[in-house]
Amino acid sequence: MSTYSKELEVAELAVQRATLLTKKVFHEKAKGTLSKDDKSPVTIGDFGAQALIIQAIKKNFPNDEVVGEEEASDLRDNHKLRDQIWALVEGTKLSDSGSEDILGGPIKTVDEMLDAIDAGNSAGGNKGRIWALDPIDGTKGFLRGGQYAVCLALMVDGDVKVGVLGCPNLPVDDTAPLTAESGVDQTDSEGKGVLFAAIAGQGATSRPLGTAGLEKSQPIKMKPVSDITQAIFCESVEAGHSSHGDQSAIAQKLGITKASVRMDSQAKYGSIARGAGDIYLRLPVSATYQEKIWDHAAGDLIVREAGGEVTDSLGNRLNFGVGRTLAENKGVVAAPAAIHSTVLEVVKEVLSKK
Numbered sequence: 001m002s003t004y005s006k007e008l009e010v011a012e013l014a015v016q017r018a019t020l021l022t023k024k025v026f027h028e029k030a031k032g033t034l035s036k037d038d039k040s041p042v043t044i045g046d047f048g049a050q051a052l053i054i055q056a057i058k059k060n061f062p063n064d065e066v067v068g069e070e071e072a073s074d075l076r077d078n079h080k081l082r083d084q085i086w087a088l089v090e091g092t093k094l095s096d097s098g099s100e101d102i103l104g105g106p107i108k109t110v111d112e113m114l115d116a117i118d119a120g121n122s123a124g125g126n127k128g129r130i131w132a133l134d135p136i137d138g139t140k141g142f143l144r145g146g147q148y149a150v151c152l153a154l155m156v157d158g159d160v161k162v163g164v165l166g167c168p169n170l171p172v173d174d175t176a177p178l179t180a181e182s183g184v185d186q187t188d189s190e191g192k193g194v195l196f197a198a199i200a201g202q203g204a205t206s207r208p209l210g211t212a213g214l215e216k217s218q219p220i221k222m223k224p225v226s227d228i229t230q231a232i233f234c235e236s237v238e239a240g241h242s243s244h245g246d247q248s249a250i251a252q253k254l255g256i257t258k259a260s261v262r263m264d265s266q267a268k269y270g271s272i273a274r275g276a277g278d279i280y281l282r283l284p285v286s287a288t289y290q291e292k293i294w295d296h297a298a299g300d301l302i303v304r305e306a307g308g309e310v311t312d313s314l315g316n317r318l319n320f321g322v323g324r325t326l327a328e329n330k331g332v333v334a335a336p337a338a339i340h341s342t343v344l345e346v347v348k349e350v351l352s353k354k
């Protein structure tokens with residue numbers, strides 16, 4: 001077995017199973033949406049997916065830590081919500097029993113489920129094996145039927161070694177280019193659902209996101225950009241999450257004439273890694289917000305393994321080893337390696353004029 005192949009298999013199957021749960025939630029009327037302290041939404045889908053994924057990690061790698069976005073405190077005294085999540089968690093299985101076996105058996109009780117969710121409480125850092133988990137990235141996109149991603153990465157001594165992104169609303173077809181509609185999708189339509197994955201030093205892949213075991217994967221590569229003015233650039237939907245103004249000034253200076261593709265979640269990283277788009281810009285709106293490691297770890301590795309470069313707005317690699325946030329970085333600039341320095345120069349120029 002090659003390095004990290006067991007970790008990748010568990011991560012891919014766990015993410016795949018969690019997407020079955022999130023898709024079920026999307027079709028339910030009552031999504032159990034709560035507003036967190038920072039006013040961002042969380043649903044029964046976020047909690048349920050976090051429980052299922054942490055259970056699989058702990059069964060297979062009991063000594064590993066997890067930095068997960070969600071925590072169970074709001075559920076411990078809200079029994080209605082807790083029971084709604086339990087029904088989902090109990091009822092979600094891959095249709096292939098061999099793959100279920102690899103994940104390590106079901107969660108047995110409600111308390112075990114709450115404890116699994118809370119096991120995502122690692123402080124992070126640059127020592128040992130730590131998983132970064134975003135059970136639903138782009139919760140707002142998920143709620144409105146746009147893009148979202150189930151994101152899982154393994155860091156070893158602060159370096160991302162394995163990354164997996166489950167994107168139920170992206171096309172299976174790697175060659176389908178992004179369009180203005182890509183971020184506003186027809187959920188669950190034919191031909192949708194892709195699982196991106198990478199192991200450090202071994203390249204990046206995609207495969208259809210099925211309901212059983214893992215389907216055949218194929219390597220993915222970023223698209224060579226010979227004319228930067230024709231590049232497709234992606235950005236967040238929410239103007240509060242990245243600066244649409246700065247990003248549009250940068251695109252303009254690069255001579256890009258096409259409108260940006262706005263989509264929620266790390267689907268942006270997956271899309272540029274497979275060459276459906278080219279550049280992902282995420283420039284800070286606020287001076288104090290620190291990006292969370294679970295919003296970037298898997299995407300960072302997948303893009304780099306597909307031939308891209310990912311830095312912050314100063315040109316530094318993202319440092320995942322300083323805790324739960326990217327405290328040492330500001331913003332994200334992701335592009336094919338051959339044009340990254342050109343893009344970065346313009347990013348610096350635009351930001352220096354502020």
Ligand SMILES: Nc1ncnc2c1ncn2[C@@H]1O[C@H](COP(=O)(O)OS(=O)(=O)O)[C@@H](OP(=O)(O)O)[C@H]1O
Binds near residue numbers: 289
């Ligand atoms: N102020 C601010 N600045 C930057 N980023 C923030 C901010 N607030 C929240 N978040 C995080 O944004 C995550 C979603 O990012 P997206 O790129 O998907 O944004 S968007 O939904 O397209 O607008 C989102 O991830 P999820 O909570 O998993 O959806 C948040 O972690």
Ligand SMILES: [Mg+2]
Binds near residue numbers: 139
């Ligand atoms: Mg959130």
Ligand SMILES: [Mg+2]
Binds near residue numbers: 134137
């Ligand atoms: Mg997120």
Ligand SMILES: [Mg+2]
Binds near residue numbers: 046069134135136
């Ligand atoms: Mg999330």
